[in-house]
Amino acid sequence: MKLRWTPLMAAALIASAGATLAAQKVQILGGGATFPYPIYSKWFNEYNKRHPNVEINYQSQGSGFGIQQITKRTVFFGASDGPMTGEQLLAAPGKILHFPTVLGAVVPVYNVPGVSQELKFSGPLLADIFLGNVTKWNDAAIAKLNPGVSLPANDIVVVHRSDGSGTTFIWVDYLAKVSPEWKKRVGVATSVNWPVGVGAKGNESVSAQVRQVPNAIGYVELIYALHSKINYGSVQNASGTFVKADVNSVTEAAAAAAANMPADFRVSITNAAGAGVYPISSFTWLLLYENHPDKAKAKVMVDFVKWALADGQKFATELGYAPLPKNVIDMEVKALAQIRTQ
């Protein structure tokens, strides 16, 4: 069929040209942490519905990737599950600001044959298990916290992440806070030299391993524990209460930490004080340049973050994240004003 030039087509062309002129299409590229990817992609999608001219693309390749790429300015914004270190900030060509977006929790998952009750752990106990100091499920240290549970005399199989990950960072950051031995022998990073255990790649593999291997213990993001219907224990917080991770106990950890929140939001909230606090909680951050040469994009990004902090928070719970407490949101909205948009 031959294409014929009709007045209708001409009109359509003119109309579409007019539309492009009216609303410049803005494409923004970001990248980083995998953990917040589900909610970020939801947000970008929802925001695009409200602002059809804005398209935000996100490469979820890990927190380290996000930090590297924003330092090189190959992406407009980065995302990370652990705050950038002072050294990393100095390596960047301009000032980078941190903005917490949602919260997540890391939970101890286990598979102990014959134990149907929910197990209780304390921070030092988890550290001892992952250090290889506690090697049997019926060890006195476990039995003491779980009276009435008949624990088998089996060897504990530790499963940890093999890939560098923000999940690992949150987990070992907590262990280092509650165990001086962990801090000295292993330390805190996105991958560490594990004293014991086997490595599995990704949250999915860790939960698959723990589900399959009898007597295994591992750690995954709360959302994966919920999805894979695997047992996860409660953890004793700094006030001595045993708390199971859920949306409320995680948000409470953030609220507790908000009182002495530093102005740059680079804060670890593991082992936070407060009765209802789940101790292995963390923010996840967006990373933005304070003074990026592309002011048009900066303006759009500020608007997006404002929306994510306000309307966007309502998507958090259904996706398994904990929303930010109000006091943190208020602080962030003020901090957003630092970003130069013209």
Next chain:
Amino acid sequence: MTPIRGGPDEILFRAGTGVFAVLLIAVVLAIGGELVWQSRLSIREFGWQFWQTEIWDPVAGQFGARPFIWGTLYSSVLALIVSTPIAIGIAIFSSELSPAWMRRPLVFVTELLAAIPSIVYGLWGVFVLVPWIRRLEIATPESMKRLPLFTGPPLGIGMLAAAIILAIMVIPFTSSIAREVLRVVPRAQREAAYALGATRWEAIRMALFYARTGIIGAVMLGFGRALGETMAVTMLIGNTPQVSTSLYAPQYTMAAVIANEFTEASGELYLHALIEIGLVLFVITLAINVISRAFIWSLDSRRRPVRPVRPGRARPASPEAA
């Protein structure tokens, strides 16, 4: 240089293809150079120690490649031990013995195995193979568990799972090439063998001997593939940097550690150490290829006559052949 005959077309053609060939060599050299440059901090810091030390501690900034080198070579050699007889068996059957109606489907299915993505093998491994291996490990008698080959708790994942999955992944490569090599053994060779009264088995043995360099090449290609395989191995090997002879122990490979840690590697030295692992893998793969090539050349250069079927073992010609 052979003298160039013909007009400018010929010269252009020759120059064009020559450029492509040189380009390939340049790319290999560039990769090597780039790997050295990108890992210079780690090379300067650790020197040859990098090949020997066993500690891999990103927090303390201590990096040694030995467990990864061991894991890579051990898993690949094990995979080769399992896959080679099976692959050659498949090649012989499909080229020499298979009834005609079965040949096509057999070749198709073997080649299909090569088309399955690595991650699918990995998933199958995690959900099917690993539970089987765990059952096997639990059933291993205590007396056997004292052998250095079978020590360790029954995890399921570990060296054995990785080696088996590698073997399955390597089989189609080795068997396809071995089959092609066997098919090009001249008909006259076979007919001569039969004419001398050789049995089927003896004729095939003759063909295998005739095709030995090609078959070794096929095995080495499989080995190369096993060395570099990443995803499926990462999912099954247990990712624990340790040097162990136990098939049940979780270990680590070079490709796996790069895949695992590269995206999250923060800090220059850490990144350089990971790239040096890539360099080590590059060097080892190159070395193995050179060695196997040299081996094949040495076989070729002392090209002995095909061993005659020993008269004592020769059977009288069968009645129908007579």
